[in-house]
Amino acid sequence: MYAIEVENLVRKFGDFTAVDNLSFNIKKGEVFGLLGPNGAGKTTTMSMLSTMLPPSSGKASVNGFDILKDQDNVRKSIGIVFQDQSLDEELTAYENMDFHGRLYRIPKNTRQKKITELLKLVELYDKKDNLVKTYSGGMRRRLEIARGLMHEPQVLFLDEPTLGLDPQTRNHLWDYIDKLNKEKGITIILTTHYMEEADKLCHRIAIIDRGKIIAMNTSENLKNDIGGDVITIISPERDALYSAIKSIPEVKSIELHDSSITIGIQNAEKHVAHIVNVASANNIEINSFSIHKPTLEDVFLHFTGRTIREEEASSKDKMRMMRKAGRR
């Protein structure tokens, strides 16, 4: 049985189609990643699945419940960590947690135990009685995650959960998310910009761009799609190089980008000499040449023709902070 079924889901804002005919299924107990650049439609998809936004057309169900007809049961089945902050800053961390526990009707004893356990996990227990407005961005994020995990939902939505966290905390949370999934069998759907995160946590990844899924598979298979290893060449005469290399039969794929050429090829080491020879035979200068095992970054580039850089994510961190500062 599927935890999430999505069929031809569409969401329009005016004339603009943010989510364009999305269809996918997520199995119970799966960790599923939505990977895509800014504005791809990840949050919009999450909002529809969590009943916060009605779809323009199409249908979807979560935990077997229709997101339009059975909203209450959907809400009972899910937990969500929103991309944007959703804490009450005038309350303490403990009170935010307590509010959540009461909303989900967790009995007092369990509630207190869970709050303590989770606040310790995200290392906020010492500051549990401080008002959230005195918290740093990373602390707030940790608190939100702790809160989202509190009622142990069957399906957990995490919209860029580790945005703005330091590497250590991020690793911590990854371990916990992984544990939740393995021990409690919670189905997790997460969006991220961090390739490493998707690679480490997700069983399957959907690459989404301009509202459409352009690739969906395990991280392993997505990388294999590229065709073995990746060679990146930087050269002033990219076009010439492109046509010269294209004729080499072993090359599985070749793509021309703004500043580089990437080649997908099996056992790249064996072919280095050949490629360099082809280039020099054509009098093409090469500025840099590198070989690496494919990463999701390459997969993304391969499917969208664009890079999705970590900088993008960190500039968004700044936006988040700035917006918060502007509010006060």
Add this chain to the structure above:
Amino acid sequence: MDIVYTIWLRSVKRYIRSKSRLIGSLGMPLFLFLVLGFGLNSVVVMPGIEQGYIGFIMPGIISMSVLFTSVFAGIQIIWDKQFGFLKETLVAPVSRLEIMLGQTVGGATTAVTQGLIILGLSLFMGLEISNIPGFAVAIVFMTLIGLSFTAFGIAIASRMDDMHGFQLIMNFVIFPIFGLSGALFPIDSLPEWIRSLTLLDPLTYGVEGIRYGLLGTSQIEPAVIFGVLSGFTILMVVVGSYLFRKISI
């Protein structure tokens, strides 16, 4: 019921914590009370009211502070929307009606508390009220004003995306409601057409109700006051929950 309590608890905690707002919102009523009350007390003769003009406007000023506090408490939903907290509440498996009721009761609680503080202060400043059951009557009417206008604020907030419209609502809705209510003047002495206008203003009934409780006299039948104000409260709660159900974030 647990959910209503949870939402109520949050409102009350926030109210208690925002000391500056609490004190700030006492400023205007006290100012009016001092300036109008003491300023006009010796000039204006109020037949049939022992406590004079100052006694006459005191229920009006209490109503004002209940009115402002409750509308403000309702409109706070917009902040929750902007700060994202509303999402946390809306995505939980609780009905919107429970959320709305919790917010309404919470707003009314803070509004009535605010009204009681004004009442306390005016007693402190020498106003004499001896009728104890009258206090209970006044509190009932303060509660009705609090409930209805918090619900009214929620209704407005459900249709607004940000605080830009707040000033507009204050100037064109809330101040007229206060001004027309007979909080500061006896409605019997008005020309007929203004008088009918004041009778359309729900706050008039609130003011008269509190006046009846505290001073023992009112210009409208107490039963009519109670009927109209209860009706208005129910109407506002219904309209507020209807609009809140459709709130989008």
